[in-house]
Amino acid sequence: MNKEAPLSIAERDFILDALREDVRLDGRGADEFRPLKLSFGEEYGHVKVQLGKTSLIVRISAEVAKPHDDRPFDGIFNIAMELTAMGSPAWENGRQGDLETYVTNVLDRVIRHSNALDTESLCILKGVSCWTIRADVHITDYDGNLIDASCIGVMAGLQHFRRPDAVVKDGQVIVYGLDERVPAPLNITHKPLSVTFHTFDEGKLVILDATRKEEQASEADVVIGMNNAGDVCYVSKFQGSPVDALVFVTKTTVALEKVKHVNGIIDKALQADLAKRSKGGLAEQARAENDRPVA
Amino acid sequence: MGGPIAVLHPLDRADGSASYKCPSTGSNILGSVNAPIELPGRRDALKPEEATIEVFVKPGTAPGGVGERYVEGILRTALGRVILGREKGYPRRGVVITLAIVGGESVGRGGSYLPLLPALLHTATLALLSASVPLSVTLSATVLAVNSAGEITREPSAKEVTTATSLHVLAFTSKGHLLLNESEGTFTFDTWDDVYERALAICHGSSTFGSDGDVAMAETTEGQPLDGIVRDTVEDHIHRDYAWKIDAA
Numbered sequence: 001m002n003k004e005a006p007l008s009i010a011e012r013d014f015i016l017d018a019l020r021e022d023v024r025l026d027g028r029g030a031d032e033f034r035p036l037k038l039s040f041g042e043e044y045g046h047v048k049v050q051l052g053k054t055s056l057i058v059r060i061s062a063e064v065a066k067p068h069d070d071r072p073f074d075g076i077f078n079i080a081m082e083l084t085a086m087g088s089p090a091w092e093n094g095r096q097g098d099l100e101t102y103v104t105n106v107l108d109r110v111i112r113h114s115n116a117l118d119t120e121s122l123c124i125l126k127g128v129s130c131w132t133i134r135a136d137v138h139i140t141d142y143d144g145n146l147i148d149a150s151c152i153g154v155m156a157g158l159q160h161f162r163r164p165d166a167v168v169k170d171g172q173v174i175v176y177g178l179d180e181r182v183p184a185p186l187n188i189t190h191k192p193l194s195v196t197f198h199t200f201d202e203g204k205l206v207i208l209d210a211t212r213k214e215e216q217a218s219e220a221d222v223v224i225g226m227n228n229a230g231d232v233c234y235v236s237k238f239q240g241s242p243v244d245a246l247v248f249v250t251k252t253t254v255a256l257e258k259v260k261h262v263n264g265i266i267d268k269a270l271q272a273d274l275a276k277r278s279k280g281g282l283a284e285q286a287r288a289e290n291d292r293p294v295a
Numbered sequence: 296m297g298g299p300i301a302v303l304h305p306l307d308r309a310d311g312s313a314s315y316k317c318p319s320t321g322s323n324i325l326g327s328v329n330a331p332i333e334l335p336g337r338r339d340a341l342k343p344e345e346a347t348i349e350v351f352v353k354p355g356t357a358p359g360g361v362g363e364r365y366v367e368g369i370l371r372t373a374l375g376r377v378i379l380g381r382e383k384g385y386p387r388r389g390v391v392i393t394l395a396i397v398g399g400e401s402v403g404r405g406g407s408y409l410p411l412l413p414a415l416l417h418t419a420t421l422a423l424l425s426a427s428v429p430l431s432v433t434l435s436a437t438v439l440a441v442n443s444a445g446e447i448t449r450e451p452s453a454k455e456v457t458t459a460t461s462l463h464v465l466a467f468t469s470k471g472h473l474l475l476n477e478s479e480g481t482f483t484f485d486t487w488d489d490v491y492e493r494a495l496a497i498c499h500g501s502s503t504f505g506s507d508g509d510v511a512m513a514e515t516t517e518g519q520p521l522d523g524i525v526r527d528t529v530e531d532h533i534h535r536d537y538a539w540k541i542d543a544a
Contacts (some may be wrong), residue, residue: 041323042398043398046397046398053307055307056307057325057395057397059355059356059397060356061355061356061357061401080358082353082359084351084353084393084395085324085327085329085351085391085393086306086308086309086312086327086393087308088308089308089309089310089332089391091446092336093303093349093391093393094351095336134356134357136355136356136357138325138355138395138397139355140306140325140327140395141306141307141308141309142308143307143308154314267395268466
């Protein structure tokens with residue numbers, strides 16, 4: 001079945017009437033995210049994202065593998081997401097639903113195809129071995145806006161992750177364990193995030209970060225993916241009723257502001273985690289760069 | 296070594312959930328239970344007089360495979376003996392148990408799932424309790440590794456697992472009966488007997504059976520018995536849930 005129980009007509013009307021009066025069920029403004037909380041686990045690349053009542057865990061892992069034949073210089077990066085009955089009783093274990101295909105596709109487009117992770121830096125030995133980076137998204141609670149939450153999780157995970165150091169000696173690849181050599185951070189080229197909008201009332205009302213009920217009551221969704229510099233790397237109007245072109249123009253500005261804000265939250269969380277980890281001064285010792293005197 | 300850390304009902308959507316962390320093996324499992332639930336896709340497979348139990352194990356950093364299907368089978372049989380699937384409202388419905396490995400070492404391709412099995416069992420039990428699924432007994436389980444010198448290690452680390460000659464997972468009901476035994480490697484009957492004694496002590500302490508069939512538990516050299524940890528977790532949770540009532544009294 002893989003479908004949430006539909007809203008009752010009364011519930012739908014209630015949400016819509018409230019929105020017409022510029023009121024949302026949880027009292028947020030139309031262009032406001034739910035409170036976002038990020039926490040990192042003990043391992044590198046283990047992120048827990050809590051966006052309102054939607055929560056998920058992202059785990060990043062690295063493995064040495066053979067690169068694809070047609071791209072011998074490139075490493076491999078995959079985003080794997082499987083919706084299980086844990087996130088929502090409506091999802092069936094081991095069966096792919098429409099939502100899963102859709103969200104995986106958007107994540108692929110926003111993060112992978114925009115080259116957020118520089119795959120060339122994952123090459124160890126041309127055509128022989130490279131790193132395979134895998135991002136696993138585990139949805140633990142689903143209350144709308146899966147796309148933005150997973151996007152935040154994967155990007156935070158990639159920035160938090162450290163891969164083991166590997167060197168090539170006489171044509172042999174040696175991988176050093178995490179305790180033998182200081183693990184290396186991944187090469188992130190830019191930090192794209194997605195911002196999802198939902199429209200109501202023939203496209204007249206547009207809200208950001210819809211909850212599950214708001215999603216169900218909406219007519220259509222618009223996803224904008226962009227980075228801090230304001231480069232739009234993904235725009236989609238996947239399904240539902242038509243949306244005025246002007247919405248895309250005006251909401252891109254809103255999206256940029258939100259992306260900067262969320263990236264700020266991610267940076268702050270990463271720094272707090274780094275400070276916690278480097279309590280023993282290990283990170284300081286391991287750093288190769290010198291402090292640059294500021295003239 | 297500290298005991299395992301368990302939290303009841305950390306999730307919002309699922310009917311029942313539990314998170315379980317075992318410090319010695321480093322595994323961290325998140326489990327959810329949805330029950331009783333309609334399983335529309337399997338109308339012909341549903342049993343008319345009892346609940347269909349479905350277990351899904353989701354590895355942390357790899358796609359699911361044969362190993363997961365195998366351990367799901369073990370869990371389904373063990374839990375099937377504990378869940379009272381004939382209670383009112385359960386026949387023709389499903390009990391869906393989802394276990395995600397959210398922390399710790401992943402089981403590699405072809406790797407043994409035995410070191411993770413007790414954590415999976417405990418998580419499933421706690422999640423079932425949190426979902427108020429009727430159970431005949433609760434269970435506790437442990438994993439023991441025997442090395443070539445015949446030493447028995449409780450809840451071995453990944454390194455100890457690779458050097459072990461045999462691995463044993465034993466699960467006991469709250470009444471002290473052996474519910475599940477999975478062994479791997481070569482061992483003798485005498486070794487297994489030793490393992491059994493040790494496992495019983497770990498799960499139940501120095502078990503002294505009372506005349507009414509209840510098990511009196513005491514702390515031994517093994518620390519707090521695992522069965523007690525399951526009890527304590529539930530007790531703590533109930534204490535918090537009914538704080539309003541206790542305060543009022």
